[in-house]
Amino acid sequence: MDAPSPAAAESRAERVVIVGAGIVGCSLADELTARGWRDVTVLEQGPLASPGGSTSHAPGLVFRTSPSRTLTEYARYTVEKFSSLRLAGRPCFLPVGGLEVATTEARWLDLHRKAGLAAAWGVEGELVGPTRCAELFPMLDPDAVLGGFHTPGDGLARAVDACQAQIERASRRGARFLDRHTVTGIERAGGRVTGVVTDRGTFPADHVVSAAGFWGPVVGAMAGVDVPLLPLAHQYARTAPLQQLAGAGAGDPGAEAVRPLLRHQDHDLYYREHLDPAGGPWGHLPAGGWGRIGIGTYAHRPLPVDPYAVLPYDQAPEMPSSLPFTEEDFAPSWAETGRLLPALADSRVEEGFNGVFSFTPDGMPLLGESDRVRGFWLAEAVWVTHSAGAARAVAELMTDGRTTVDAHECDPRRFEKSQRSPAYVRERGERSFVEVYDVIHPLQPPGTGRPLRTSPFHPRQQELGACFLESGGWERPHWYEANAPLVARLGLQLPERDSWSARYWSPIAAAEAKVTREKVALYDMTPLRRLEVTGPGSLDFLQRMTSNNLKKRTGSVTYTLLLNEDGGIRSDLTAARLGPDRWQLGANSPADLGWLARHAPEGVQVRDITSGTCCIGVWGPLARELVQPLTPADFSHEAFGYFKARETYVGHVPVTALRVSYVGELGWELYTDADVGLRLWDTLWEAGQRLGVIAAGRSAFNSLRLEKGYRAWGADMTTEHTPEEAGVGFAVRPAKGDFVGRDALAARAAPTRKLVCLTLDDPAAVVMGSEPVHVDGVVAGYVTSASYGYSVGRCVAYAWVPAGAATPGTSVAVEYFGEKIAATVAAEPLFDPEMARIRR
Ligand code: FAD
Ligand code: THG
Numbered sequence: 001m002d003a004p005s006p007a008a009a010e011s012r013a014e015r016v017v018i019v020g021a022g023i024v025g026c027s028l029a030d031e032l033t034a035r036g037w038r039d040v041t042v043l044e045q046g047p048l049a050s051p052g053g054s055t056s057h058a059p060g061l062v063f064r065t066s067p068s069r070t071l072t073e074y075a076r077y078t079v080e081k082f083s084s085l086r087l088a089g090r091p092c093f094l095p096v097g098g099l100e101v102a103t104t105e106a107r108w109l110d111l112h113r114k115a116g117l118a119a120a121w122g123v124e125g126e127l128v129g130p131t132r133c134a135e136l137f138p139m140l141d142p143d144a145v146l147g148g149f150h151t152p153g154d155g156l157a158r159a160v161d162a163c164q165a166q167i168e169r170a171s172r173r174g175a176r177f178l179d180r181h182t183v184t185g186i187e188r189a190g191g192r193v194t195g196v197v198t199d200r201g202t203f204p205a206d207h208v209v210s211a212a213g214f215w216g217p218v219v220g221a222m223a224g225v226d227v228p229l230l231p232l233a234h235q236y237a238r239t240a241p242l243q244q245l246a247g248a249g250a251g252d253p254g255a256e257a258v259r260p261l262l263r264h265q266d267h268d269l270y271y272r273e274h275l276d277p278a279g280g281p282w283g284h285l286p287a288g289g290w291g292r293i294g295i296g297t298y299a300h301r302p303l304p305v306d307p308y309a310v311l312p313y314d315q316a317p318e319m320p321s322s323l324p325f326t327e328e329d330f331a332p333s334w335a336e337t338g339r340l341l342p343a344l345a346d347s348r349v350e351e352g353f354n355g356v357f358s359f360t361p362d363g364m365p366l367l368g369e370s371d372r373v374r375g376f377w378l379a380e381a382v383w384v385t386h387s388a389g390a391a392r393a394v395a396e397l398m399t400d401g402r403t404t405v406d407a408h409e410c411d412p413r414r415f416e417k418s419q420r421s422p423a424y425v426r427e428r429g430e431r432s433f434v435e436v437y438d439v440i441h442p443l444q445p446p447g448t449g450r451p452l453r454t455s456p457f458h459p460r461q462q463e464l465g466a467c468f469l470e471s472g473g474w475e476r477p478h479w480y481e482a483n484a485p486l487v488a489r490l491g492l493q494l495p496e497r498d499s500w501s502a503r504y505w506s507p508i509a510a511a512e513a514k515v516t517r518e519k520v521a522l523y524d525m526t527p528l529r530r531l532e533v534t535g536p537g538s539l540d541f542l543q544r545m546t547s548n549n550l551k552k553r554t555g556s557v558t559y560t561l562l563l564n565e566d567g568g569i570r571s572d573l574t575a576a577r578l579g580p581d582r583w584q585l586g587a588n589s590p591a592d593l594g595w596l597a598r599h600a601p602e603g604v605q606v607r608d609i610t611s612g613t614c615c616i617g618v619w620g621p622l623a624r625e626l627v628q629p630l631t632p633a634d635f636s637h638e639a640f641g642y643f644k645a646r647e648t649y650v651g652h653v654p655v656t657a658l659r660v661s662y663v664g665e666l667g668w669e670l671y672t673d674a675d676v677g678l679r680l681w682d683t684l685w686e687a688g689q690r691l692g693v694i695a696a697g698r699s700a701f702n703s704l705r706l707e708k709g710y711r712a713w714g715a716d717m718t719t720e721h722t723p724e725e726a727g728v729g730f731a732v733r734p735a736k737g738d739f740v741g742r743d744a745l746a747a748r749a750a751p752t753r754k755l756v757c758l759t760l761d762d763p764a765a766v767v768m769g770s771e772p773v774h775v776d777g778v779v780a781g782y783v784t785s786a787s788y789g790y791s792v793g794r795c796v797a798y799a800w801v802p803a804g805a806a807t808p809g810t811s812v813a814v815e816y817f818g819e820k821i822a823a824t825v826a827a828e829p830l831f832d833p834e835m836a837r838i839r840r
Contacts, residue, residue, distance in 0.1 A: 027391035074389025098154030230429025237352030245291035361428030456677025520620030563741025619667035664708035709829035
């Protein structure tokens with residue numbers, strides 16, 4: 001594994017300066033030099049290779065499984081890489097295994113879900129009973145636990161050794177590591193970085209990467225870039241040397257630990273061994289075979305730290321990232337430790353510290369280039385666990401702008417201006433700390449910092465009893481309590497749900513879906529990202545950037561894809577041509593704006609207009625009857641066809657109407673400026689009363705779009721997939737001329753995997769997404785998104801499976817909380833394949 005990607009190792013002469021030689025900076029220098037970057041300088045304020053940041057004292061526990069597939073992939077790569085990295089003959093990873101125990105029913109259930117996530121993402125693991133837990137971790141009281149989840153391939157990263165090994169390897173490839181260099185400024189010109197100022201001179205640079213750990217906001221500020229992370233202290237302590245560990249690790253003088261890492265998440269605790277088979281630094285004890293248990297806790301109050309106030313290396317009593325231990329904060333954790341591990345009751349906490357590291361508002365890292373300053377990159381808020389994978393992602397982005405593993409969840413731009421205030425970052429960062437080990441439902445909204453972004457319809461939604469969840473800072477109604485009477489009135493009989501799938505769900509969603517299919521409903525589509533592209537040359541530009549043919553008359557709408565150079569799907573868009581040189585794009589992630597803006601030629605402007613505008617989807621068979629009387633334009637099928645757009649009025653309100661429907665019914669998306677949004681809502685609402693109009697939420701929306709087979713970018717497909725694999729090949733028109741990704745797609749071999757539509761055989765069964773899919777008895781894929789399909793009377797689950805299992809009629813099984821649920825690959829779409837309901 002000396003060169004992670006030798007194929008890509010064309011020589012790169014640009015000058016890179018990495019700020020920080022923690023595990024992230026060192027890993028990045030290794031990844032970049034392996035890719036042929038020749039001029040890499042790492043500047044570090046402390047002394048190498050233990051300069052005093054979070055890495056210098058990290059206990060190094062690596063549990064790979066996470067709800068995020070991306071993070072799990074990063075962790076898998078970290079384990080793989082550190083296992084093969086050696087320092088003084090010892091590997092930088094110790095595969096002692098991991099054991100997460102449950103002491104509550106809720107956790108035990110969640111460990112079943114976790115076992116499913118592990119299987120879906122390819123991590124080996126097994127649910128075990130209390131006796132086995134105590135065998136794996138002999139101090140543990142088997143009566144205190146209901147069971148555990150054992151992952152033999154998890155273990156301990158020797159983070160400081162991994163730094164040193166990578167410093168040596170990167171140095172051999174020409175990288176420079178300069179310690180005792182404190183970065184004090186980032187020089188810029190013309191919107192680009194040009195150099196890095198230190199207390200010992202200035203270093204010219206074409207790229208600067210902030211790998212400064214929790215000092216990220218300080219380094220970011222030097223470049224005028226917000227780095228939305230909060231440094232928080234987290235307590236770590238060690239017991240006195242323990243008789244019980246006598247002899248552990250005997251025979252291996254280097255063994256730091258032999259028993260698995262232990263997590264006791266019901267009380268926000270984790271444990272590892274610190275063995276010293278050779279004797280130990282505890283002079284008063286006999287040599288040989290003593291050891292301690294290290295205890296980490298997140299059970300204490302959030303302890304935010306001002307990164308500007310942290311003492312420099314030479315003044316810090318211990319090291320900059322290690323603050324004095326506050327014993328009172330640790331007391332409840334010590335008491336709980338005595339309950340889980342009674343053998344420790346006679347011991348005591350002998351040493352401890354409050355260690356500082358980074359928390360972001362959503363708990364995910366910040367990886368990628370700043371959208372404010374070109375050449376300024378973030379590699380921040382990364383755990384040791386994910387360090388090699390995160391560094392690989394940044395190196396790949398720097399080398400050729402795309403990543404092996406989809407990284408959109410880590411894109412720093414996901415936090416828009418409104419989510420970057422210090423107050424918000426602090427509130428949400430503290431929340432991330434508090435919730436770090438909590439059982440979190442995938443739909444669960446954050447408990448603080450709400451509401452932040454609301455559409456103009458928010459007051460009406462509140463009046464209708466909207467149940468709001470949150471996404472991208474937006475309050476989004478999932479259903480409306482005002483529609484509750486419809487459940488009985490429509491005579492809906494819905495299968496009972498298990499306690500997990502019943503959360504953040506209501507039978508009202510079924511009623512809203514039914515009214516959409518039978519009458520008409522209003523959907524708040526305001527959070528759908530909108531870009532405006534204008535200027536001469538905008539057609540040629542969009543033709544070159546996207547895959548479908550956009551050369552159509554003004555008033556046409558086209559579904560099209562943004563592809564990477566390798567043919568991976570960056571996004572799917574609707575492109576409405578509102579004038580010869582004026583377009584409105586319906587987009588997905590914030591990266592779409594950056595990608596287009598970066599490639600736009602002189603004269604073409606790309607602007608995000610989401611915040612100042614709003615959108616209502618008016619959908620259902622009665623949509624035309626609702627809208628036509630309100631508008632001077634002809635909304636007949638003949639005059640205003642499917643996938644057409646026009647600018648007109650609805651009542652007093654100027655609108656851009658797009659005849660597009662993600663729910664698969666007749667109707668329009670009506671866009672207008674935010675200031676007249678409420679007026680638009682009220683106009684439609686009043687006029688719709690005679691037709692029985694309702695407001696409907698995301699829960700119904702998601703069900704309807706899955707029945708129609710409409711993919712959601714980011715969940716069902718990402719840059720890791722090609723259009724053909726994802727089932728959107730119809731939006732690729734190689735014959736139109738050259739565009740980004742065209743040649744790469746032409747050169748690709750036939751797909752080996754496919755995104756398919758599954759229906760669960762039992763009409764009462766429900767899954768949620770991210771479950772493993774078994775084909776012929778082995779895990780061969782995973783569910784991307786799922787919802788009950790109220791029109792088809794079955795749960796619909798989209799899933800990635802091997803191409804050989806993609807034929808309709810193939811029987812598979814979806815694993816849900818340990819249970820194998822029979823499912824069948826279905827022909828798509830499930831609902832209205834003739835498009836009879838939309839095209840009329
Ligand atoms: P750091 O290691 O902090 O490195 C950043 C470097 O940048 C520092 O060396 C700093 O000196 C340097 N720097 C900053 N500003 C400047 C400047 N202006 N000029 C020059 N240099 C600068 N993670 C796990 O995965 N598993 C665990 O078990 C685990 N346990 C933890 C326990 C504790 C008590 C703590 C505090 C953290 C733990 N973590 C764990 C988290 C993990 O330690 C960090 O997320 C990780 O080490 C961050 O690495 P980094 O390289 O980003 O930051
Ligand atoms: N509305 C608008 N823009 C969007 C979305 C939207 N952009 C992002 C995302 N959603 C794009 N996803 C889709 C997916 C499917 C369709 C529209 C947007 C769709 N497809 C039809 C089909 O596949 O049958 C028509 C395709 C075609 O005629 O080419 O409607 O919700 N504005």
